[in-house]
Amino acid sequence: MLGPDKLLIPLTNSPKGRFMPLRQTVLTPSARFFSLHRRPGQPGAPRTKPGRGAVSALTVLLVASGMNLAGCTSGSLEDSLQPIGNAKRAAAPAKRDVPKLPPPGNGRYGDSAPVDFGKRHPDRYPVHGIDISKWQGDIDWQEVRKAGVAFAFMKATEGGDHTDERYESYWRGARAAGIAHAPYHFYYFCRPAREQAEWFIANVSRQSVHMPPVLDVEWNHASKTCKHRPDPATVRSEMKIWMDMITRHYGKRPIIYTPVDFHRENLDGYFEGYQFWLRSVAAHPQDIYPDHPWTLWQYTGTGMMPGIKGNTDINAFAGTRQQWKEWLQKYAR
Numbered sequence: 001m002l003g004p005d006k007l008l009i010p011l012t013n014s015p016k017g018r019f020m021p022l023r024q025t026v027l028t029p030s031a032r033f034f035s036l037h038r039r040p041g042q043p044g045a046p047r048t049k050p051g052r053g054a055v056s057a058l059t060v061l062l063v064a065s066g067m068n069l070a071g072c073t074s075g076s077l078e079d080s081l082q083p084i085g086n087a088k089r090a091a092a093p094a095k096r097d098v099p100k101l102p103p104p105g106n107g108r109y110g111d112s113a114p115v116d117f118g119k120r121h122p123d124r125y126p127v128h129g130i131d132i133s134k135w136q137g138d139i140d141w142q143e144v145r146k147a148g149v150a151f152a153f154m155k156a157t158e159g160g161d162h163t164d165e166r167y168e169s170y171w172r173g174a175r176a177a178g179i180a181h182a183p184y185h186f187y188y189f190c191r192p193a194r195e196q197a198e199w200f201i202a203n204v205s206r207q208s209v210h211m212p213p214v215l216d217v218e219w220n221h222a223s224k225t226c227k228h229r230p231d232p233a234t235v236r237s238e239m240k241i242w243m244d245m246i247t248r249h250y251g252k253r254p255i256i257y258t259p260v261d262f263h264r265e266n267l268d269g270y271f272e273g274y275q276f277w278l279r280s281v282a283a284h285p286q287d288i289y290p291d292h293p294w295t296l297w298q299y300t301g302t303g304m305m306p307g308i309k310g311n312t313d314i315n316a317f318a319g320t321r322q323q324w325k326e327w328l329q330k331y332a333r
Contacts, residue, residue, distance in 0.1 A: 109147070110304030112311055120284035122299040127317035127324040129153070131184070131298070134166040136308050141177035143307030150317070150324065151180040153214055153277075156204045159188030160195040163203050171208045180332055184214035184257065185242075190226035193238035197245035211332045212252040214277060215243060218262045232266045243274075252331065255295065260288050268292070277315070294318055295327075 109128070122128070129151030130144070144152075152174045155164040167183065174181040185200050187193075204213070217239060219229060230238070243254045257277040258267055268289075277296035280288045285297050296315050303314035317324050 113302040122316045125316040129315050131313045134164050140307035141173040145177040147306040156183035157200045158186040160191045160199040182211035184216050186216045190228050193241040197242045201249050212255050214255045214257050216257045218259050235266045
């Protein structure tokens with residue numbers, strides 16, 4: 001979402017203290033084998049000659065190795081994801097490398113400017129989606145769906161006098177393909193929030209708002225008509241006006257999308273209870289927005305998506321597939 005017609009979105013919030021399902025462990029034959037093997041000196045253990053203990057232990061290890069047994073089994077990678085938002089993980093065994101999930105859909109999403117995220121890469125999260133505006137042009141929504149896309153946010157309005165010419169066809173195409181969808185409004189700092197909310201309401205029908213609508217707030221460095229940067233208190237009060245009006249009209253509290261510079265200057269520590277969609281295209285959100293809850297992570301602006309020509313913003317939901325289903329049941333309709 002760089003620039004007035006390119007979305008940079010944020011979302012958040014899962015309840016504090018909510019954790020991803022923990023690994024399930026079971027006692028396997030090898031574990032039972034070792035528990036039954038008593039060391040010399042234990043009650044009921046057979047007596048051994050000096051030096052035989054090491055040999056016996058070695059024999060046990062060789063037998064277990066030959067049987068190729070493991071001490072526990074683990075569930076899918078989804079069950080070992082990071083907790084949503086800033087929830088703290090319960091005490092766990094020693095850290096281990098986490099292999100990448102298979103890509104959603106038929107193939108890994110390409111990227112024209114790939115980034116190495118290290119261990120906390122986006123592919124650890126199984127639910128992915130896109131955000132788009134008219135610059136994506138014609139979209140083959142069936143191909144997008146086949147690629148595993150679960151949601152799409154699309155630009156609807158900007159300021160108080162601009163609409164995205166493709167919004168209507170985009171949301172109808174997404175709905176027909178079975179993709180959850182919602183509009184976003186690109187905020188303009190040289191117009192009152194009330195006028196912008198009225199403009200959004202006048203141009204965005206209730207039936208087109210499946211998921212909660214998004215307020216995209218960021219400094220628009222490319223704007224030729226608005227260089228004004230209000231103080232943080234004014235920014236927050238105007239945002240609240242817009243979000244309150246939208247909540248009353250659509251019955252859904254908006255999601256806040258923001259990049260890191262705007263967040264640090266205006267939002268950090270505020271709007272508790274709102275969901276955040278955070279932009280972080282070079283590192284995991286925890287590294288850029290420490291301990292800030294988030295629901296959606298925009299991890300690239302240069303993604304390559306089947307069904308769309310050129311670069312596309314791609315995002316990850318902060319939970320498992322089951323949590324995604326529960327989120328839709330709670331917030332979408």
